[in-house]
Amino acid sequence: MANGENVSGPILAADGRPLRQSLARALRLQKLRALMLIAPLLIFILVTFAAPIADMLFRSVENAIVPETLPLTVAALEDWDDASGQPPGEKVFAALRQDLLAAVAAKAHTKLGSRLNYEQTGVASLLRKTGRRVKRMEEDGDLAAQFAKIHKSWADPETWATIKRFSNAYTSGYFLNAVDAKLGATGIEARPENERIYIFLFERTLILSVVITVACLLIGYPVAFLLATLPMRTSNMLMILVLLPFWTSLLVRTSAWKVLLQQQGVINDTLVFLGIVGDGARLAMINNQTGTIIAMTHILLPFMILPLYSVMRTIPPSYMRAAKSLGATDWTAFWRVYFPQSVPGIGAGAILVFILAIGYYITPELVGGTSGTFISNRIAYHISSSLNWGLAAALGVILLVVVLVLYWLYDRIIGIDNVKLG
Amino acid sequence: MKLRTFLAAGAVASVAMAGAAQAEDMTIVSWGGAYSASQMNAYHKPYMEMNPEVNIINDESAAEAVAKLRAMAEAGNTTWDVVDVVASDAIRLCDEGLAMEVDVDSVLAAAPDGTPASKDFGDFLVTPCFIPQIVYSTTFGYRTDMVGDTPPKNVCAVFDLENYPGKRSLEKRPINNMEWALMCDGVAMADIYDVLATEEGQAQAFAKLDTIKEHVVWWSAGADTPQLLADGEVVIGSTYNGRLFKLIEEDKQPVAMLWDGQVFDLDGWIVPANLSDERKKRALHYLNFATDTQRLADQAKYISYGPARASSAPLVGKHATLGIDMAPHMPNEPKNMSNTLLYNYEFWADYRDDIDAKFQTWLAK
Numbered sequence: 001m002a003n004g005e006n007v008s009g010p011i012l013a014a015d016g017r018p019l020r021q022s023l024a025r026a027l028r029l030q031k032l033r034a035l036m037l038i039a040p041l042l043i044f045i046l047v048t049f050a051a052p053i054a055d056m057l058f059r060s061v062e063n064a065i066v067p068e069t070l071p072l073t074v075a076a077l078e079d080w081d082d083a084s085g086q087p088p089g090e091k092v093f094a095a096l097r098q099d100l101l102a103a104v105a106a107k108a109h110t111k112l113g114s115r116l117n118y119e120q121t122g123v124a125s126l127l128r129k130t131g132r133r134v135k136r137m138e139e140d141g142d143l144a145a146q147f148a149k150i151h152k153s154w155a156d157p158e159t160w161a162t163i164k165r166f167s168n169a170y171t172s173g174y175f176l177n178a179v180d181a182k183l184g185a186t187g188i189e190a191r192p193e194n195e196r197i198y199i200f201l202f203e204r205t206l207i208l209s210v211v212i213t214v215a216c217l218l219i220g221y222p223v224a225f226l227l228a229t230l231p232m233r234t235s236n237m238l239m240i241l242v243l244l245p246f247w248t249s250l251l252v253r254t255s256a257w258k259v260l261l262q263q264q265g266v267i268n269d270t271l272v273f274l275g276i277v278g279d280g281a282r283l284a285m286i287n288n289q290t291g292t293i294i295a296m297t298h299i300l301l302p303f304m305i306l307p308l309y310s311v312m313r314t315i316p317p318s319y320m321r322a323a324k325s326l327g328a329t330d331w332t333a334f335w336r337v338y339f340p341q342s343v344p345g346i347g348a349g350a351i352l353v354f355i356l357a358i359g360y361y362i363t364p365e366l367v368g369g370t371s372g373t374f375i376s377n378r379i380a381y382h383i384s385s386s387l388n389w390g391l392a393a394a395l396g397v398i399l400l401v402v403v404l405v406l407y408w409l410y411d412r413i414i415g416i417d418n419v420k421l422g
Numbered sequence: 423m424k425l426r427t428f429l430a431a432g433a434v435a436s437v438a439m440a441g442a443a444q445a446e447d448m449t450i451v452s453w454g455g456a457y458s459a460s461q462m463n464a465y466h467k468p469y470m471e472m473n474p475e476v477n478i479i480n481d482e483s484a485a486e487a488v489a490k491l492r493a494m495a496e497a498g499n500t501t502w503d504v505v506d507v508v509a510s511d512a513i514r515l516c517d518e519g520l521a522m523e524v525d526v527d528s529v530l531a532a533a534p535d536g537t538p539a540s541k542d543f544g545d546f547l548v549t550p551c552f553i554p555q556i557v558y559s560t561t562f563g564y565r566t567d568m569v570g571d572t573p574p575k576n577v578c579a580v581f582d583l584e585n586y587p588g589k590r591s592l593e594k595r596p597i598n599n600m601e602w603a604l605m606c607d608g609v610a611m612a613d614i615y616d617v618l619a620t621e622e623g624q625a626q627a628f629a630k631l632d633t634i635k636e637h638v639v640w641w642s643a644g645a646d647t648p649q650l651l652a653d654g655e656v657v658i659g660s661t662y663n664g665r666l667f668k669l670i671e672e673d674k675q676p677v678a679m680l681w682d683g684q685v686f687d688l689d690g691w692i693v694p695a696n697l698s699d700e701r702k703k704r705a706l707h708y709l710n711f712a713t714d715t716q717r718l719a720d721q722a723k724y725i726s727y728g729p730a731r732a733s734s735a736p737l738v739g740k741h742a743t744l745g746i747d748m749a750p751h752m753p754n755e756p757k758n759m760s761n762t763l764l765y766n767y768e769f770w771a772d773y774r775d776d777i778d779a780k781f782q783t784w785l786a787k
Contacts, residue, residue: 107519108519110516110517110518110519111517111518111519113517114514114517114518117771117772117775118775121772121773121775121776122772122773123772124517124771124772125768125771125772128517128771194625194780194783194784195779195780195783196783197779197782197783197786200783200786201786204786262653262655263589263655264653264654264655287639287640365642369639369640370594370640370785370786371786378782383489384485384486384488384489385488385489386774386775386778387488387489387492387514387518388775389492
């Protein structure tokens with residue numbers, strides 16, 4: 001070994017150290033300095049943005065409440081075979097009594113009830129009721145019978161199977177629920193037909209978002225083209241018309257669409273007045289998908305027009321003139337010369353609109369009725385109303401992953417370098 | 423030297439003032455609009471007159487109260503002192519340990535005749551954390567000019583497309599709608615929740631709702647149905663009785679009230695758990711005043727929700743600006759109560775997630 005070193009001999013720097021080492025050291029220092037410079041921003045983003053999101057997303061698998069509230073019961077249940085069809089023995093009931101006494105003192109039993117009620121309907125009131133009476137139980141008596149007397153569910157092996165199934169500190173329950181499945185006696189199984197909702201909603205959200213993006217593109221492209229090609233004075237006027245709704249409150253714009261689109265609204269009244277539709281056959285344009293598509297296309301339009309416009313402004317008009325002077329028709333010149341150069345703007349606008357649309361919440365809620373609501377409306381419901389934050393987090397994770405996958409696909413197919421915001 | 427003394431004195435004074443201001447501010451969370459105004463007139467103003475050192479801050483975010491309280495508790499910084507919530511949310515907050523349990527008789531005032539508060543509120547004390555304030559109901563209003571010569575008398579008119587064609591508005595949630603569907607499908611009032619607890623019962627309710635599904639506008643905000651009725655978008659629709667009162671008596675719209683089949687619900691106060699002793703004491707002091715017999719009766723001068731105390735009912739007077747007798751407009755007026763249901767809190771606490779998933783699936787299909 002020592003011999004070999006002597007033969008090849010590392011190149012030394014001026015201070016006698018191997019050059020490789022001192023180079024690496026210099027680079028490391030440089031990197032450290034760069035890191036120090038961005039550290040304030042990095043820490044700020046980590047603390048105020050990444051950490052809260054990570055914490056929220058972590059709730060989608062967190063299940064510590066069951067083993068923490070019922071530690072003895074969970075341990076005692078290990079010996080119980082949930083396929084036996086029999087409720088567990090006296091030992092488990094004694095453990096349950098102990099756990100519940102502690103839980104009632106800490107007022108944790110109802111919390112546990114809410115958690116387990118997501119998996120089995122009725123556990124919430126079971127635990128509330130049992131919590132009220134557990135103090136009055138006789139320690140030496142037949143505990144299984146005493147529990148069964150409080151509520152017959154304690155004699156039902158299904159209740160115990162649910163507790164055992166969700167006794168880990170981490171659970172797949174929320175994610176399974178978010179894809180219309182559940183953890184049954186025999187493993188993962190699909191939910192009954194009449195409870196499958198989330199996959200359907202994810203699909204609808206994706207499809208409607210694509211429709212809205214395409215609609216924005218079709219309407220926004222000519223507007224951006226006009227903005228970029230008209231003389232400055234006229235185009236500035238047009239620009240204000242584009243920006244004015246952009247600066248108006250979202251709620252005001254959504255409510256305005258309600259006034260316009262409803263069955264006794266302006267558009268229907270006009271159509272009836274002109275005799276185009278009969279009074280009995282007024283068009284249903286709101287509280288359904290049509291309403292969501294119309295209102296969201298309008299609201300997201302500026303996000304399409306502005307990137308398109310800023311890219312189109314950089315396309316030299318001389319290219320079109322050159323194409324025409326070489327014999328191209330108007331259409332050929334546009335399609336072969338102008339359009340390809342505007343593609344980066346289309347990419348930027350489409351990504352922006354699509355990603356905004358996929359997480360949109362307030363407009364679908366107001367004008368979407370039942371057929372035009374998005375997955376985000378369900379997430380909001382679980383956050384603010386049902387308090388099932390675990391499920392909301394699981395749905396959020398899935399939505400996030402779907403967007404990231406689509407972004408990756410976009411990068412693979414079109415290339416993210418081709419996106420330009422100006 | 424002088425300057426320094428002056429600055430120090432100023433600093434001490436401002437710290438003292440900040441401390442004082444903090445000690446006197448009390449944040450009360452409620453629903454906003456006419457409802458908050460009624461509380462302001464009936465409770466907050468007289469309380470602040472009697473206790474000039476207290477400054478009540480009215481926060482209008484009761485609609486998100488449950489989620490916000492949980493977030494505040496997790497952050498360890500609860501900034502609210504008293505929160506107005508519906509009873510089902512109070513139960514949830516109590517279950518989650520986010521609301522404080524209150525010993526009603528030691529905290530609240532007895533009725534003028536000496537009846538203890540627990541008796542005066544009676545069955546309305548649905549959870550140990552909840553201090554009831556008003557009884558409201560979800561009931562139907564209909565357009566008088568769109569129902570011909572036979573105005574509906576029965577809640578089942580909602581399901582009667584033949585005699586009452588047109589759109590109807592229902593709340594976008596299973597609660598109440600499932601009950602009405604069963605009620606109009608021949609299930610006896612007393613059996614509704616037993617039936618609804620079974621798969622078959624739920625299927626039966628959905629089948630009944632299916633018959634009108636295409637004619638329903640689903641609402642999620644309390645203001646929706648009054649607006650839809652005023653615009654003539656729907657012929658009949660469910661909403662809170664106070665909203666209909668305003669639509670009929672104040673806005674003079676051609677709408678009438680259908681008390682039949684109304685579902686009682688309660689709204690009241692909770693005190694967040696883990697408040698400092700000082701704030702807790704202040705909150706309870708306020709609640710003792712705001713939920714006494716006279717104050718609850720006073721609120722009915724401004725809004726048509728019934729006081730939750732039995733002893734307040736005889737004291738309900740005339741509307742403060744309209745000058746009409748309020749008693750006939752109370753949901754718990756005996757004349758309006760021939761066919762009513764009380765929101766079954768226990769049942770919905772258990773079945774809400776389950777039936778809601780089915781309801782949403784049903785809606786989406």
